[in-house]
Amino acid sequence: MRWFGSMSRNIGDAMGALSGEYAGATPEQVLAVPVRHLSAIGPDRAQLLAKIGIQTARDLLFHFPRNYEDLSDQRSIDHLEEGTVQTVRGVVEEVDGKSTGFGRSIVGVLINDGTQQLRAIWFNQPYMRDKFHPGQYVMFSAKPKYHGCRWEMTHPKVAWLEGEDDRPKTEILPIYGLTEGIPQYQMRRMVAAVVHQFAAVPIEVFPESMLRTLDIPSLTDAIRNIHAPTDQIQLARARRRFIFQELFILQLALAIRRWQQQTQRRSPPLPASAKMDARILRLFPFELTSGQRHVIRQIASDMAQNRPMNRLLQGDVGSGKTVAAVYAMLLAVAHRCQAVMMAPTEILARQHAETLAGVLRASRVHWATLTGGTTEKERQSILTQLAAGEIGILIGTHALLQEDIHFQNLGLVVIDEQHKFGVRQRATLRTAGSDPHYLVMTATPIPRTLTMALFGDLDVSTLREMPPGRQQVHTYLIEPGKRAAWWQFVRDQLTSGRQAYIVSPLVDESLNIAAASAEETFEALANGELEAFRLDLIHGRMSSREKQTAMRAFRTGKTQVLVSTTVIEVGVDVPNATVLAILSPERFGLAQLHQLRGRICRGKYPGYCGLIGEPDASPKESELQSPALASEFCESSPSGSRDRLIAFTKTTDGFELAEIDFQMRGPGNLLGTAQHGLPPFRIADLVRDAAVVEEARSLAQKLIAEDPGLRHDTHAKLRRMVLLRYGKALDLGDVG
Numbered sequence: 001m002r003w004f005g006s007m008s009r010n011i012g013d014a015m016g017a018l019s020g021e022y023a024g025a026t027p028e029q030v031l032a033v034p035v036r037h038l039s040a041i042g043p044d045r046a047q048l049l050a051k052i053g054i055q056t057a058r059d060l061l062f063h064f065p066r067n068y069e070d071l072s073d074q075r076s077i078d079h080l081e082e083g084t085v086q087t088v089r090g091v092v093e094e095v096d097g098k099s100t101g102f103g104r105s106i107v108g109v110l111i112n113d114g115t116q117q118l119r120a121i122w123f124n125q126p127y128m129r130d131k132f133h134p135g136q137y138v139m140f141s142a143k144p145k146y147h148g149c150r151w152e153m154t155h156p157k158v159a160w161l162e163g164e165d166d167r168p169k170t171e172i173l174p175i176y177g178l179t180e181g182i183p184q185y186q187m188r189r190m191v192a193a194v195v196h197q198f199a200a201v202p203i204e205v206f207p208e209s210m211l212r213t214l215d216i217p218s219l220t221d222a223i224r225n226i227h228a229p230t231d232q233i234q235l236a237r238a239r240r241r242f243i244f245q246e247l248f249i250l251q252l253a254l255a256i257r258r259w260q261q262q263t264q265r266r267s268p269p270l271p272a273s274a275k276m277d278a279r280i281l282r283l284f285p286f287e288l289t290s291g292q293r294h295v296i297r298q299i300a301s302d303m304a305q306n307r308p309m310n311r312l313l314q315g316d317v318g319s320g321k322t323v324a325a326v327y328a329m330l331l332a333v334a335h336r337c338q339a340v341m342m343a344p345t346e347i348l349a350r351q352h353a354e355t356l357a358g359v360l361r362a363s364r365v366h367w368a369t370l371t372g373g374t375t376e377k378e379r380q381s382i383l384t385q386l387a388a389g390e391i392g393i394l395i396g397t398h399a400l401l402q403e404d405i406h407f408q409n410l411g412l413v414v415i416d417e418q419h420k421f422g423v424r425q426r427a428t429l430r431t432a433g434s435d436p437h438y439l440v441m442t443a444t445p446i447p448r449t450l451t452m453a454l455f456g457d458l459d460v461s462t463l464r465e466m467p468p469g470r471q472q473v474h475t476y477l478i479e480p481g482k483r484a485a486w487w488q489f490v491r492d493q494l495t496s497g498r499q500a501y502i503v504s505p506l507v508d509e510s511l512n513i514a515a516a517s518a519e520e521t522f523e524a525l526a527n528g529e530l531e532a533f534r535l536d537l538i539h540g541r542m543s544s545r546e547k548q549t550a551m552r553a554f555r556t557g558k559t560q561v562l563v564s565t566t567v568i569e570v571g572v573d574v575p576n577a578t579v580l581a582i583l584s585p586e587r588f589g590l591a592q593l594h595q596l597r598g599r600i601c602r603g604k605y606p607g608y609c610g611l612i613g614e615p616d617a618s619p620k621e622s623e624l625q626s627p628a629l630a631s632e633f634c635e636s637s638p639s640g641s642r643d644r645l646i647a648f649t650k651t652t653d654g655f656e657l658a659e660i661d662f663q664m665r666g667p668g669n670l671l672g673t674a675q676h677g678l679p680p681f682r683i684a685d686l687v688r689d690a691a692v693v694e695e696a697r698s699l700a701q702k703l704i705a706e707d708p709g710l711r712h713d714t715h716a717k718l719r720r721m722v723l724l725r726y727g728k729a730l731d732l733g734d735v736g
Contacts, residue, residue, distance in 0.1 A: 027201045031058035040193035048181045060194045061202070064226055064242070064683050065174035068235065069141055069157050072171040078115040080144045080151050088144075089113055091164070092136040097129040111138060118144070118151045125155075137161040160185045172229050191227055199223045205245070205717040216241040239683065240692075246684040247453070247693055251700035252710070252718065253726035254456030259708045260732070261310050261457065265435040268411055270335045271304035280330045283359050288323060291465035295324045298461050299439065303331060303412070309437035312455050314446055315463030316654035317598030318470060321441045322355055324463075325414045328439055333365055333392040337411025337436075340394045342401075344417045346371045346544055347551060351573055352416065353395050370396035370405075373544025415440040443598070444591045445658040449690040452697050457730075464655065473597055473607035475649040477642075486581075486610050487529040493579045494533050494560050498605065500579035502563045503596055505587040521583060522563040530561055539565040569595045575603025585611040585648075586641040590661035594654050611645055663687055679725060 034056060036046035046055075054060050071087040080086055090111030097107040107122040107129045120140050122128045132138070142156035159173055160183075176187045204219045211218060217225065222241040229235035272280075277300075281288070288296070295313060302309035315321040329339035343349040353369045360367065368382045368391050385391045389408035394400070413436045440458065451460060478486045490500055502525065506517040522537045536559040538550040547567070553559040555574050562568070562577075569592065580600045585593060593611075601607030647660050686693065703715070710719035723732060 027203055030201050031056060031061070031198065033057045035060055035194075038194065038197075040190050045182060045186075045190070048179050051179045052177060057194055057198050058202075060191060061198050061223065062682060063176060063191060066177050067175040068229075069159070069173040069175060070171070070232070071139065071141055071159070071173060072231075074171070076115045077113050077118045077151055080118075080146075082145055083143065085141060085143055087139055087141040088118055089137070089139050089161070090118065092132050092134050092138060093117070094134065095129060095132045097126060109138075111140065116150065118153065120153045120156050120158075122155055131158075137163055137166065172232070172235060174227055195224060195227050203717060205721050207714040209714075214244065216244060242682070243684045243689050243692055244696060246681050247689065247696040248700055249718070249721055249725055250453065251456060251693075251696045252704065253722050253730050253732065255700045255704040256709070256722065256732055257457040257730050258310075259704055262307050263708070265308050266306055267308040267435045267437055268335065268337060269304055269306045270332055270337065270411060270437065272300040272331055276331060276334045280327055280334070283330070283363060284323065285358070286467070289320060289465045289467055291463050292320050292323050295461045295463055296327050298459075299324060299328050300331065302459070303328065303437050308435045309439065310458050311439050311461055312446075312451075312458040313439060313441045313461045313463065314451075315441075315443065316445060316466070317443050317594060318466060318602065319443075319463040320467055321443065321463055322352060322416075324461075325416070325439060325441060326356060326359055328412055328437075329393050329414060330365065332412040332437070335411065337409050338386070338389065338392055338394070338407050339412040339414065340396070340400060340407070340410065341414040341416065343395070343397055345567065346373055346397055347547065347567060347572060348416060349395055349397050350548070350551075356393065356395065365392045366390060367393035367395065370394060370399050371544065372397060372399050373548070374399070410436045412437045412439065417442060417444075443595060443654075445655040447659050447662040449686050449693050450662060452693050453686050456697060471601050471604065471606040473601045473609055473652055475597065475609040475652075476611065477645055477649060478610045478612045483612065486612070489608070490579055490581065490610075491530065491532070493608070494530075497576070498579060499554065499557070499559075499574060499577040500561045500581065501568060501577060501596075501599055502561060502581045502583070503568070504563070504565060504583045506565070518563055518565050525561070525563065533560045535559065535561045535563060537563045538567060540567045566592065566596065568599055572599050573602055574599075576605070577602070578605045578607050580607070580609045581612055582609065583612050584614050585645055586613060589665055590644055590648055590657040591654075593648050594652075594657050597652070611648070613642075613645070679729065 034046065035041045035049055035054060036043040038057065041049070041060075049055070049060070054063055070085070073085065074087045074089070077088050077090070080088070088111070090113035092109060093112050094110040095108070097105060099105050104124055105126045107125060109120045109128075109132050111118055111120070118140070120142075138161060139159040140153050140156040141159075142153035144151045144153050146152075161167075174188060174191070175184065176191065178184060178187055182190075200220050202219055202223070206214075206216075206219075216222070217237050219241075222238040225234045225238035226242065229238065299309065299311060299313075302311055313321055313324060325341060329341065332339040341349075341352060343352060349369060349371055353367075356367060366385075368385070370379065370382050374382070382391065382394070383405060386394060387406045387408060415438075445462075446455070476486075494500060502521060504518040504521050518537060518539050522535060525531075526535050536550050536553055538547055542550070550559070550562070551572070554562045554577075557576065566588075577600050580597060582588070582593065582596060588596070597607075597609050600609065644660070644664055648657065651657060684692070704710075707715055710716070710722065723734075726732065
């Protein structure tokens with residue numbers, strides 16, 4: 001390998017602290033050296049580092065700082081000024097600590113720099129007393145204040161020094177994630193040693209021309225400067241290098257996957273003739289919205305191609321996505337192909353089955369439902385008919401992913417609530433016969449940045465228009481003093497013939513979480529505010545039969561109130577249910593709250609949603625513009641999670657709420673991105689780095705258009721990194 005000769009001196013230097021058995025090792029082998037073999041660490045610290053996932057030289061080299069201390073404004077104590085963060089150096093003269101009663105304490109540390117004394121103070125952190133002793137050299141950073149005869153700093157950042165002459169090599173100190181037993185100064189020392197030895201070892205993946213075009217530092221310089229920057233400009237350039245690289249590699253993987261889907265896979269073309277279109281549309285007992293018609297045209301255009309459709313259909317709660325999915329499935333059946341629709345829960349699968357049954361009432365299409373609750377006898381019958389091509393449409397849950405399920409001619413796969421399934425889970429259905437067309441749906445509107453980052457391999461359709469006749473949902477934060485009035489309102493609604501959901505975040509009571517549970521809520525309401533009404537309980541631990549029985553009773557009106565966990569989040573459609581009470585709403589994200597709110601107002605009656613917070617999160621000040629009931633029930637909350645609840649009460653637009661949730665809580669909370677099977681980012685942040693996502697996506701698409709499989713010699717290292725990081729997660733095969 002030509003690159004090995006040019007790097008031999010650097011690798012030789014890097015291996016200086018290691019035994020001779022590593023002579024001639026490749027860069028990959030060098031970086032895989034266990035940290036216990038490094039002289040700066042040793043076996044004892046290696047055990048501690050393993051607790052935070054650091055086991056090799058590579059792990060420590062890329063253990064990036066989580067923050068930095070800017071010590072650039074260093075002064076002697078006699079030159080301090082109030083108002084800005086400043087840094088002083090000195091020797092500890094005195095350490096004291098005392099209790100102020102009621103479990104409170106004060107720790108004080110007095111230092112002297114030869115000009116004056118300064119006292120640092122920590123409130124309610126008694127452990128700080130054990131971190132200092134007289135004669136110790138330290139650096140304190142904070143905004144100083146002058147009290148009487150001397151300067152003071154409250155809760156300053158601390159850097160422990162080796163001695164009087166010890167000075168940090170940089171004025172910007174890294175702050176690393178730690179594990180118990182390794183203080184910050186030791187982590188800095190260990191990382192610095194590894195950077196000194198190994199920074200030149202990792203192989204640069206970007207061609208020289210791309211480094212110049214992007215104006216980013218080389219990998220070696222970026223490694224050194226992200227750990228020990230000399231100034232903020234150098235730090236910003238190093239961080240940009242790694243942020244862009246992470247996002248660019250992902251976008252390359254998505255672009256390659258999209259190219260593979262368009263060029264290397266073949267599906268049966270299933271065009272929608274005028275006759276087919278008319279016959280399918282006649283089955284729907286209502287007029288389609290213009291948005292539904294537009295989305296159906298996009299889907300039909302995709303299915304007419306001889307390459308697989310790969311389309312994401314996102315729409316707000318109640319926008320009618322299922323109509324588009326049913327149209328696509330019937331189009332496949334019209335071409336004598338089979339279609340399968342997979343949902344994450346049995347409740348949602350059965351709801352789709354009921355919708356399909358209504359549409360196909362006057363049709364001869366044979367369909368079936370397969371879930372975990374299907375009996376073995378029924379299952380075997382379905383599998384036999386499916387393999388023989390006698391079943392045109394199959395609806396089910398994860399049970400559809402079993403190896404013994406075989407289709408005769410699978411033409412279309414529909415995945416509902418797609419973020420509940422991993423990429424490889426969804427791909428399992430692709431192997432059932434030839435490549436089918438592929439439609440994924442979500443009722444959780446996805447922010448643009450997240451769509452680019454996680455679904456860049458899919459075409460996207462959006463449904464925002466609601467079917468005509470939908471009533472408004474009124475949402476309130478219920479202030480503790482108004483809860484009696486709220487429950488009276490619920491009783492009035494039930495007495496008038498309506499039904500209600502009561503949602504709790506927990507199945508049963510928890511000693512660790514101060515939140516209402518479904519079981520204790522059921523008992524409290526059945527013997528309290530709603531004792532005069534018929535209540536039932538449903539949650540995820542119940543058997544399939546028990547859940548079906550509970551839902552059937554509620555749907556038919558036998559039960560007036562359904563106490564539930566989030567098992568009703570999707571797939572529940574009871575038009576007569578107009579009231580929803582969500583307990584401990586602080587425990588839910590906006591997207592999930594919006595999904596829950598979508599369970600009401602599905603008929604001709606307006607809906608009412610009450611958010612009943614935990615005691616310590618109760619609203620304080622009224623500031624909402626709400627309908628008439630607001631003055632009786634509603635007061636908003638001051639800050640933190642309450643800001644999300646305030647936003648939730650002010651809009652029913654799921655797309656607007658998704659953007660708010662994305663900004664406040666990040667992508668992981670919005671969609672549970674771990675479900676995608678993608679490795680977590682080490683430094684990039686989809687909220688903060690939205691502009692970089694767009695830049696990386698644009699460049700990745702351009703590069704793949706020029707060199708689809710990254711087969712050019714100059715792109716070989718990029719190709720290798722794409723496969724190493726995302727090859728398995730995105731099922732990329734050998735690329736090209």
